[in-house]
Amino acid sequence: MSSPRPVQFLRRAFGPLVEPAVFNFWAREVGSTASRDRVLARVTAKRAESSRAVTLELQPNRHFVGFKAGQHVNLTVEIDGRRVTRSYSLTGVPNAEGSLSLTVQKIEGGQVSAHLFSNLQVGDVVELDAAFGEMTLPETLSAPLLFLAAGSGITPLMSLTRELAQRGMPVETTLIYWARHRADLCFLSELKALAAKEPKFRFLVALTGDAAIGTDELRGRPSSELLASAVASLSSQSVYACGPAGFVEQVETLVAPIARSFQSEAFTPPTFTPAASSQTVTLMLAKSNRVVTVRSGEPLLAALEAQGIKPPSGCRMGICNTCACGKREGLSRNLKNGGENAEPEANLRICVSSAQSDLTLDL
Amino acid sequence: MNTPDRKLTPAEIDAFGAELDALRARTVAKLGAEDAKYIRNIVRTVRYTEVAGRALLMAGIFPPAWILGTITLGVSKIIENMELGHNVMHAQYDWMNDPELNGQTYEWDTACTADHWRQTHNYEHHTYTNVMGKDHDIGYGVLRLFPEQKWEPRFLANPIMALLLMTLFQHLLALQSLQLEKLLSGEKTFAEVKEQAKPILKKMRKQIAKDYLLFPALAGPFFPIVFAGNVGANLIRNFWSSAIIFCGHFTEDAEVFPLESLENESRGHWYLRQLKGSSNLEGNKLMHIMSGNLSHQIEHHLFPDVPGRRYAEMSVEVREICKRYGQHYNSKPFFKQLGEVAGRILRHALPSKPSSDKPSSKKPKLVSKKASPVVREEELLAA
Ligand SMILES: Cc1cc2nc3c(=O)[nH]c(=O)nc-3n(C[C@H](O)[C@H](O)[C@H](O)COP(=O)(O)OP(=O)(O)OC[C@H]3O[C@@H](n4cnc5c(N)ncnc54)[C@H](O)[C@@H]3O)c2cc1C
Numbered sequence: 001m002s003s004p005r006p007v008q009f010l011r012r013a014f015g016p017l018v019e020p021a022v023f024n025f026w027a028r029e030v031g032s033t034a035s036r037d038r039v040l041a042r043v044t045a046k047r048a049e050s051s052r053a054v055t056l057e058l059q060p061n062r063h064f065v066g067f068k069a070g071q072h073v074n075l076t077v078e079i080d081g082r083r084v085t086r087s088y089s090l091t092g093v094p095n096a097e098g099s100l101s102l103t104v105q106k107i108e109g110g111q112v113s114a115h116l117f118s119n120l121q122v123g124d125v126v127e128l129d130a131a132f133g134e135m136t137l138p139e140t141l142s143a144p145l146l147f148l149a150a151g152s153g154i155t156p157l158m159s160l161t162r163e164l165a166q167r168g169m170p171v172e173t174t175l176i177y178w179a180r181h182r183a184d185l186c187f188l189s190e191l192k193a194l195a196a197k198e199p200k201f202r203f204l205v206a207l208t209g210d211a212a213i214g215t216d217e218l219r220g221r222p223s224s225e226l227l228a229s230a231v232a233s234l235s236s237q238s239v240y241a242c243g244p245a246g247f248v249e250q251v252e253t254l255v256a257p258i259a260r261s262f263q264s265e266a267f268t269p270p271t272f273t274p275a276a277s278s279q280t281v282t283l284m285l286a287k288s289n290r291v292v293t294v295r296s297g298e299p300l301l302a303a304l305e306a307q308g309i310k311p312p313s314g315c316r317m318g319i320c321n322t323c324a325c326g327k328r329e330g331l332s333r334n335l336k337n338g339g340e341n342a343e344p345e346a347n348l349r350i351c352v353s354s355a356q357s358d359l360t361l362d363l
Numbered sequence: 364m365n366t367p368d369r370k371l372t373p374a375e376i377d378a379f380g381a382e383l384d385a386l387r388a389r390t391v392a393k394l395g396a397e398d399a400k401y402i403r404n405i406v407r408t409v410r411y412t413e414v415a416g417r418a419l420l421m422a423g424i425f426p427p428a429w430i431l432g433t434i435t436l437g438v439s440k441i442i443e444n445m446e447l448g449h450n451v452m453h454a455q456y457d458w459m460n461d462p463e464l465n466g467q468t469y470e471w472d473t474a475c476t477a478d479h480w481r482q483t484h485n486y487e488h489h490t491y492t493n494v495m496g497k498d499h500d501i502g503y504g505v506l507r508l509f510p511e512q513k514w515e516p517r518f519l520a521n522p523i524m525a526l527l528l529m530t531l532f533q534h535l536l537a538l539q540s541l542q543l544e545k546l547l548s549g550e551k552t553f554a555e556v557k558e559q560a561k562p563i564l565k566k567m568r569k570q571i572a573k574d575y576l577l578f579p580a581l582a583g584p585f586f587p588i589v590f591a592g593n594v595g596a597n598l599i600r601n602f603w604s605s606a607i608i609f610c611g612h613f614t615e616d617a618e619v620f621p622l623e624s625l626e627n628e629s630r631g632h633w634y635l636r637q638l639k640g641s642s643n644l645e646g647n648k649l650m651h652i653m654s655g656n657l658s659h660q661i662e663h664h665l666f667p668d669v670p671g672r673r674y675a676e677m678s679v680e681v682r683e684i685c686k687r688y689g690q691h692y693n694s695k696p697f698f699k700q701l702g703e704v705a706g707r708i709l710r711h712a713l714p715s716k717p718s719s720d721k722p723s724s725k726k727p728k729l730v731s732k733k734a735s736p737v738v739r740e741e742e743l744l745a746a
C-alpha cells in the first residue's frame with residue numbers, strides 16, 4: 001500500500017530532520033501505527049476460532065513487505081513491561097488491503113499465547129518482523145498434495161489450503177487434521193464447506209481423545225493403517241506436515257521414505273537441555289558469520305577472547321554494559337546469580353554469562 | 364566527618380557485599396509494568412516539554428513567553444539527559460527489550476556522543492570510582508579537589524575553571540574522553556587527538572546546528588530571540604547537571620583511593636569503595652526526578668543498572684545495612700553538599716596536604732588481601 005503523494009513528499013522533505021525515536025513517539029501518541037523503521041500492526045478484529053484458539057486480524061504499517069501463503073511472522077507484545085517474541089503462522093492469503101490474520105492456540109501456562117488469547121484487544125498494536133518460512137507452494141503443481149496437521153499446526157496448512165482454493169484447486173488435495181477433542185478444531189465450517197464445494201479437496205478429521213463420528217472422522221494418532229485408509233497411494237503424494245515436534249517426527253518416519261516429497265515444520269519451541277558443565281557447546285556468531293565451540297559454563301567473553309575474538313569489553317564484572325550483545329537463541333546463564341534464560345535477549349552481558357546450550361549471538 | 368568507619372574484617376566485607384547483592388536481586392525481581400510505565404511517562408514529559416518550550420520561544424518576542432520557553436526547554440533537556448538518557452545508557456531498562464530504550468543504542472540530546480559516554484562514564488568512572496589515576500571524573504583533568512592530587516600552578520585558576528566547566532558543561536563533557544590535558548604533558552600527540560575528535564566534533568556540530576541554527580532560523584526575523592532562548596536553556600541544563608554531578612563525588616566526606624586499592628579488590632570492597640566515594644542529596648520527589656535520581660548517588664553507584672526510580676526504596680535498606688556495619692552513609696541536603704563542593708574548589712586551588720586524620724589520606728582502611736577478589740572470569744569459571 002503506498003501513501004498519498006503529499007504524505008510521501010513530507011516524508012522525504014522533513015523525515016531526515018526528525019530522529020526516528022521522536023517520530024515514532026509522536027506517531028504512537030496520536031494513535032498511529034506509522035513508524036520510521038519498525039513493522040507495527042494494529043489488531044482490527046479478534047474472534048474465537050475454537051474453544052481455546054482465537055483468530056487475530058492485523059493491519060500492518062508500510063514496513064511490512066508481504067508474505068507467501070505458508071509463511072510465519074515473529075510477533076512481539078509487551079507483557080508486564082517486557083517485550084516477548086513468538087512465531088505465528090499467517091493463516092490467510094496475501095490480499096490487496098495488506099491485512100494479515102493469524103490464529104493462536106492457548107497453551108496451558110504459556111506466556112504469549114495466553115496474553116494474545118485473553119488480554120489483547122482490538123485496537124492494540126503489536127510489532128512484527130518480516131515473514132519467513134520455506135513451506136510454500138510452487139508456481140506449478142502436478143502431484144497430488146497431502147497435508148498433515150496437528151493442533152495449532154493447522155495454521156500454515158490452512159493458509160496453503162486457502163491459496164489452493166483461490167487457484168481453483170489445481171491438484172487433488174487431502175487434509176488430515178489431528179486434535180485431541182472436537183472442540184479444539186479450528187476453521188471447521190470453512191474446511192467442510194470447501195470440501196463440499198471442491199471435488200478435488202478432501203478433508204478428514206482425526207481425533208485422539210473423542211470418539212470419531214461419521215465417515216470424515218478418523219480416530220487415533222498417525223499410523224500406517226490410518227494413512228492407508230485415508231489416501232490410496234502415498235508414494236504419489238507431495239506431503240506437507242506441521243504440528244508439535246513429536247507429531248512431526250512421527251509422521252516423518254512414517255511418510256518420508258515412501259512419499260514423493262516431504263516437507264515439515266515443527267512448532268514446539270526447542271527445549272534447551274542444559275549442557276553438563278565442561279561439555280562443549282557451539283556459538284553461532286551471526287554478524288561475523290562464524291562458528292566457535294566453547295565450554296559450557298565458561299564466561300563467554302573470556303571464552304571468545306581465548307579464541308582470538310575480541311568483543312568490546314570494559315569492567316569485566318557485569319556493571320558497565322560495554323560487552324552486551326544480542327542473544328538470538330539458546331539457553332544462557334547469569335554467572336552472578338545463577339539465573340538461566342531461554343528467551344532471546346537484546347543485551348546479554350557476555351562477561352558474566354555462560355552458554356548452557358548452543359547459542360546464537362549478534363557478534 | 365562523622366564517626367569514622369568501623370574497620371571490617373574480610374569476612375564482614377564479604378557479608379556486606381552479599382547483603383547488597385541480595386538487595387539488588389530482590390529489586391530486580393520486582394521490575395515490571397510499573398517501571399515500564401514510569402519511564403514511558405518520562406519520555407512523554409521530555410517530548411511534550413521540548414515542543415512546549417520551543418513553541419513558546421517562537422513567541423519569545425513577548426518576554427514572559429521567552430522566559431517560560433527558555434525554562435521549559437532547559438527542564439526538558441535536563442530530564443532527557445539525566446532521568447532518561449543517563450539512566451537508559453546504564454542499561455537500566457534493557458530488561459524491557461525495547462529498542463528505543465536500549466542502553467547500547469540510545470543517543471541523547473547533548474554534545475557528548477553516547478559511545479564516548481559509555482566508555483568514560485559507564486566503564487571508567489563506574490568501575491574505578493574515585494581511584495586516583497583511573498577515574499578521570501576526579502576534577503576532569505582541570506580541577507584540583509582533593510589534597511591527594513598533585514598541586515600545580517594551573518590549579519590557582521580552580522574557581523574560574525569550575526565556573527567555565529559548569530558553563531560549557533555539555534561541550535567539555537563531550538571533549539572529556541580526549542583527555543586534552545595529556546597534550547600539555549606530552550602524553551598525546553596533536554594528530555592522535557585530531558583523529559579521536561572526529562565523531563565528537565560531528566555530534567557537537569549537530570547539536571549546535573539544531574539549537575543555534577535550525578530552530579532560530581525557523582523563527583525567521585526572530586532568529587536572535589530563539590537563539591538566545593536556546594543559549595539560556597542549555598545554560599540552565601549545564602549548570603544544574605554539573606552541580607548535581609559535582610555533589611555526587613566531591614563533597615567534604617567523599618574519599619579518593621590510591622591505585623593500589625584495586626589490587627585483589629573483592630566485590631565487597633568494590634561496594635565499599637562506591638559507598639565511600641559517593642554522596643547523596645536529600646530532597647523531594649521533584650528533586651530526585653530532576654537529578655535523574657543521582658540524588659541517590661550512593662545507590663546509583665552500588666547498582667548502576669537498576670532503574671533509578673527504585674533507588675529511593677533501596678536507600679532505606681542500604682542505609683540500614685551501612686548502619687549495621689558501622690559505615691558512614693553520606694547524605695545531606697543539596698545546598699549543604701554544594702557548599703562543601705565549593706569549599707573544596709577554593710581550598711585546593713592552593714597547595715594543600717592530606718591531613719593525617721582525614722580518612723582519604725590513608726591507604727583506605729578497607730584494603731585487605733584476604734577477602735575473595737572481585738568476581739572476575741577466573742572465579743566464575745571455577746563456580
Ligand atoms: C514457525 C512457528 C510457527 C508457529 N505458528 C503458530 C501458530 O500459528 N499458532 C500457534 O498457536 N502457535 C504457533 N507457534 C507456537 C508459538 O510460537 C508459541 O510457541 C506458542 O504460542 C507458545 O508460546 P507461549 O509464550 O504461550 O508459551 P511459553 O511461555 O513459551 O511456554 C509455556 C510452556 O508450553 C510449552 N509449549 C510452548 N509451545 C508449545 C506448543 N506449540 N505446543 C505444546 N507446548 C508448547 C513450553 O515448552 C513451555 O513448557 C509457532 C511456532 C513456530 C516455531
Ligand code: FES
Pocket residue numbers: 312313314315316317318319320321322323324349350351352
Ligand atoms: S564488560 Fe562491563 S558489563 Fe561486561
